[in-house]
Amino acid sequence: MDTTKPYPLINPLECKSCGRCVDACPKKVLEIGTELNARGYLPVVYKGEGCIGCASCFYTCPEPHALEVHIPKKG
Amino acid sequence: MEEKIIRTQGIYSEFPRKGPSAAPAATHYCPGCGHGIIHKLIAEALADFGIQDKTVMISPVGCAVFAYYYFDAGNIQVAHGRAPAVATGVSRARDCVVISYQGDGDLASIGLNETLQAANRGEKIAVFFVNNTVYGMTGGQMAPTTLIGEKTITCPDGRDPLTQGYPTHMCELISTLKAPVFVERVAVSDIKNIRNARRAIRKAIEIQAEGKGYTFVEILSPCPTNLGKNAVANNEWINTEMVKEFPLGNYRDRTAEAEHVERTTSDFSTESLEKLFELDSIAAPIEHKDPNFKESQVKIAGFGGQGVLSLGTMLTQAAQAVGKQVSWYPSYGPEQRGGTSNCSVIISNDRIGSPVVYHPDLLVAMNRPSLEKFQNDVKPGGIIMYDAIIGDVELPKGVKGVAVPAQDLAIQAGNPRGANTIMLGVMLGLGLTGLPEEAFQTALAANFAKKPKLIPMNLEVLAFAQKWVKENVK
Ligand code: SF4
Numbered sequence: 249m250d251t252t253k254p255y256p257l258i259n260p261l262e263c264k265s266c267g268r269c270v271d272a273c274p275k276k277v278l279e280i281g282t283e284l285n286a287r288g289y290l291p292v293v294y295k296g297e298g299c300i301g302c303a304s305c306f307y308t309c310p311e312p313h314a315l316e317v318h319i320p321k322k323g
Numbered sequence: 324m325e326e327k328i329i330r331t332q333g334i335y336s337e338f339p340r341k342g343p344s345a346a347p348a349a350t351h352y353c354p355g356c357g358h359g360i361i362h363k364l365i366a367e368a369l370a371d372f373g374i375q376d377k378t379v380m381i382s383p384v385g386c387a388v389f390a391y392y393y394f395d396a397g398n399i400q401v402a403h404g405r406a407p408a409v410a411t412g413v414s415r416a417r418d419c420v421v422i423s424y425q426g427d428g429d430l431a432s433i434g435l436n437e438t439l440q441a442a443n444r445g446e447k448i449a450v451f452f453v454n455n456t457v458y459g460m461t462g463g464q465m466a467p468t469t470l471i472g473e474k475t476i477t478c479p480d481g482r483d484p485l486t487q488g489y490p491t492h493m494c495e496l497i498s499t500l501k502a503p504v505f506v507e508r509v510a511v512s513d514i515k516n517i518r519n520a521r522r523a524i525r526k527a528i529e530i531q532a533e534g535k536g537y538t539f540v541e542i543l544s545p546c547p548t549n550l551g552k553n554a555v556a557n558n559e560w561i562n563t564e565m566v567k568e569f570p571l572g573n574y575r576d577r578t579a580e581a582e583h584v585e586r587t588t589s590d591f592s593t594e595s596l597e598k599l600f601e602l603d604s605i606a607a608p609i610e611h612k613d614p615n616f617k618e619s620q621v622k623i624a625g626f627g628g629q630g631v632l633s634l635g636t637m638l639t640q641a642a643q644a645v646g647k648q649v650s651w652y653p654s655y656g657p658e659q660r661g662g663t664s665n666c667s668v669i670i671s672n673d674r675i676g677s678p679v680v681y682h683p684d685l686l687v688a689m690n691r692p693s694l695e696k697f698q699n700d701v702k703p704g705g706i707i708m709y710d711a712i713i714g715d716v717e718l719p720k721g722v723k724g725v726a727v728p729a730q731d732l733a734i735q736a737g738n739p740r741g742a743n744t745i746m747l748g749v750m751l752g753l754g755l756t757g758l759p760e761e762a763f764q765t766a767l768a769a770n771f772a773k774k775p776k777l778i779p780m781n782l783e784v785l786a787f788a789q790k791w792v793k794e795n796v797k
Pocket residue numbers: 255256272273274275276277278298299300301302303304305306317
């Protein structure tokens with residue numbers, strides 16, 4: 249994953265796989281993963297590129313600590 | 324590389340109050356529930372404005388009952404529908420930001436009255452009303468906001484307005500009131516709506532930080548579990564169905580004109596209350612050791628307007644004048660509107676437990692209905708004073724009756740409105756309450772303190788009644 253570009257950081261333990269972020273992402277770079285977490289949910293995963301750092305996924309996510317968006321500062 | 328990180332603020336990093344969990348920072352809410360989104364928006368605003376430490380969240384009954392697990396702010400969890408009352412108390416007692424977070428069952432059903440009253444008083448509260456059209460916590464029963472035709476477990480064929488009424492429109496109701504500063508309906512069904520909700524929530528909290536008054540933000544929110552839809556389908560349903568019944572938009576914005584609300588503080592000190600009820604002029608009861616003094620239980624009854632209650636207060640004042648323990652207890656009821664009214668007075672050397680008089684030593688009956696109502700309650704050996712105008716009476720055995728032509732005597736004494744003072748004078752003349760003459764005179768002076776002209780006139784009536792007793796009662 250290219251961390252010089254914006255990216256979402258998902259906490260797989262706290263994600264409840266509701267799919268809201270997948271639906272909200274304008275770039276469609278999130279998807280429901282295939283690996284069950286400790287609580288039996290399939291947490292969301294980032295496809296690895298294409299994020300523009302709009303934070304739509306963050307604001308639509310109901311879980312306070314499941315997802316954050318990192319945006320590198322220029323310069 | 325340096326990064327800007329967009330993450331949750333104002334919410335604890337873990338939720339230990341929830342108890343042990345495989346995911347210590349996951350909420351108790353269902354996947355896709357709107358509460359978490361709204362929590363994040365509110366908490367972010369509190370953190371951004373730096374007011375977490377001066378904010379009190381009121382947690383409701385409903386799914387958000389555990390809001391205090393999450394918000395890093397002050398918190399009170401309250402009874403169902405009572406958030407506006409508690410919020411009112413907190414906001415009036417302290418200089419702080421008060422947030423009342425409530426669902427549709429809590430706010431629009433059991434709490435509707437309090438909601439409207441608090442809004443109407445313009446309390447300094449930010450109400451966030453989460454409308455998902457069902458009672459979530461208890462398993463999806465019909466709520467005041469359930470849409471027409473929407474199926475819930477208590478309206479399995481869909482809400483029928485003929486039997487269950489129509490959905491309640493809270494923003495519309497609240498915006499009929501004058502006091503609210505800001506009323507808006509938003510949704511968290513898609514990112515555009517969420518950003519708009521974020522703006523409205525921040526605005527409401529800003530208005531609170533400025534102390535400008537009542538704000539109400541209704542948030543259309545998904546409940547995927549009870550609506551039987553996945554999170555995305557629930558969002559679509561909000562955007563297509565729910566907004567038809569509950570149009571999004573601003574219903575009130577007086578932010579620009581509204582000013583900081585300053586209320587005068589109430590003085591509940593003992594001194595001010597005593598002044599208000601004119602108790603400051605009364606001497607405290609003193610200890611009486613007189614073994615011959617007998618406690619008196621008196622019932623005074625008559626038509627409203629015959630001075631029944633004030634005869635009771637005059638007797639009370641007479642007892643106070645000599646430092647006795649005394650209670651005065653009026654009966655309130657429809658009687659006061661022109662029928663019979665009554666009051667009970669107890670005079671004692673000792674502290675009085677209950678002011679209720681079931682079996683009086685003395686009954687003063689100003690009219691026949693009162694006599695008939697209470698005469699059988701009088702203690703054996705007790706006395707009934709009644710207005711002679713009543714005519715022939717049949718009193719119970721073992722009690723003594725004194726027919727006092729109170730109305731006539733009052734007229735003769737030059738004060739047609741003084742029948743009650745006549746009765747007081749007869750009581751004194753008969754020595755019924757064991758109180759001295761000066762006590763009765765002091766009582767009259769106290770009773771008419773606001774109309775001093777009436778004092779000498781009533782003192783004459785009192786003397787006239789005593790004279791009548793001497794000449795007429797054996
Ligand atoms: S920040 Fe925007 S673009 Fe990036 S993953 Fe989230 S929603 Fe998609």
